[in-house]
Amino acid sequence: MSRIGSLSINIPVGVEVEKTGNLIVVKGPKGELKMQLDPAISLEIVDGEAIFKRKNDQKKNKALHGLMRALLANMVFGVTDGWDKKLELVGVGYRAQVNGSKLTLAVGFSHPVAIEAPAGLQFEVSDNTRITVSGIDKGLVGQMAANIRAVKPPEPYKGKGIRYEGEYIRRKAGKAGKVTVGGAK
Numbered sequence: 554m555s556r557i558g559s560l561s562i563n564i565p566v567g568v569e570v571e572k573t574g575n576l577i578v579v580k581g582p583k584g585e586l587k588m589q590l591d592p593a594i595s596l597e598i599v600d601g602e603a604i605f606k607r608k609n610d611q612k613k614n615k616a617l618h619g620l621m622r623a624l625l626a627n628m629v630f631g632v633t634d635g636w637d638k639k640l641e642l643v644g645v646g647y648r649a650q651v652n653g654s655k656l657t658l659a660v661g662f663s664h665p666v667a668i669e670a671p672a673g674l675q676f677e678v679s680d681n682t683r684i685t686v687s688g689i690d691k692g693l694v695g696q697m698a699a700n701i702r703a704v705k706p707p708e709p710y711k712g713k714g715i716r717y718e719g720e721y722i723r724r725k726a727g728k729a730g731k732v733t734v735g736g737a738k
Contacts, residue, residue, distance in 0.1 A: 558618030562603040562626050565633055570603055570625075572596050577625065581632025584673070584689045588628060594621045627691045637687035638698035644713035647705075648681040656684065660705040660715065668701060683718070 564570055568581040575590045590596060593614045597604045603625060607618040630636070642649060647660050654670040656678070670676055674688040674697055684701065688694045698717070707714035709725045716722060 556619070558605050558607070558615075558622045560622065562622065562629060564598070564601050564603060564629060568629055568633060570598055570629070572598065577628075579625070579628045579632055581629070581689075583632050583635050586628045586632060586690060588624055591617050591621060594618055596621075596625075631689035631691055635687055635689055636691045636694045637685055638694055639718035640684040640686070640698060640701055640715055641718055642682040642684070642715055643707065644711075647713070647715075649678045649684050650681070651676045651678050656701070658701075658704060658715075661713070662705075666704050668704075671697070684715075 568579065571578045571580075572590070575592060577588045577590055577596065579586045579588075593608050593611075594617055595606050595608070597606070605618060605622045605625075607614045627636075642658075642660065644661060647658075649656060649658050651657075654676070656668045656670065656676045658666040658668070660666065671693065673690060674686060674693060677685040677687070679685070686694055686698045686701070688697075702715045702717065705714045707716045707720075707722045709723060710727055712722045712724060
């Protein structure tokens with residue numbers, strides 16, 4: 554039995570989980586999310602708890618069992634509390650600003666980089682160097698944070714670039730001085 558898939562999901566007060574055929578709809582205070590359920594997995598909602606079961610013990614179905622449970626748990630958390638990812642800009646003159654739903658980055662290029670927030674996501678900037686991406690869909694929040702980081706990933710010599718908050722950047726040593734043979738320069 555899948556260790557993750559066999560765990561039940563507690564559905565908090567104020568959250569509705571509806572199953573229509575293979576479509577699962579989760580509604581909460583922050584919004585609504587939808588997911589297609591794989592036909593090999595079944596969902597039962599009993600007494601405020603969601604329980605997933607699989608039809609057989611094939612390897613693919615065991616993997617889907619845990620996946621479907623984890624996706625629904627992420628959806629329930631997203632519509633109640635929401636997800637966020639934090640990024641930081643490191644470098645002289647690197648800054649970010651938000652205009653409506655557009656994030657503008659100045660990260661050492663000859664032009665500013667503008668990134669538009671898709672529906673359901675918000676950008677926040679504090680101290681001109683800290684970016685917070687927030688929304689109810691965990692996958693969408695993570696992908697947008699990865700897209701922002703990909704504009705200028707941190708480099709290994711000085712560590713300049715866009716990184717996740719708390720991310721460790723393994724540094725390389727720079728060039729050593731010119732080595733001379735016999736003492737002549």
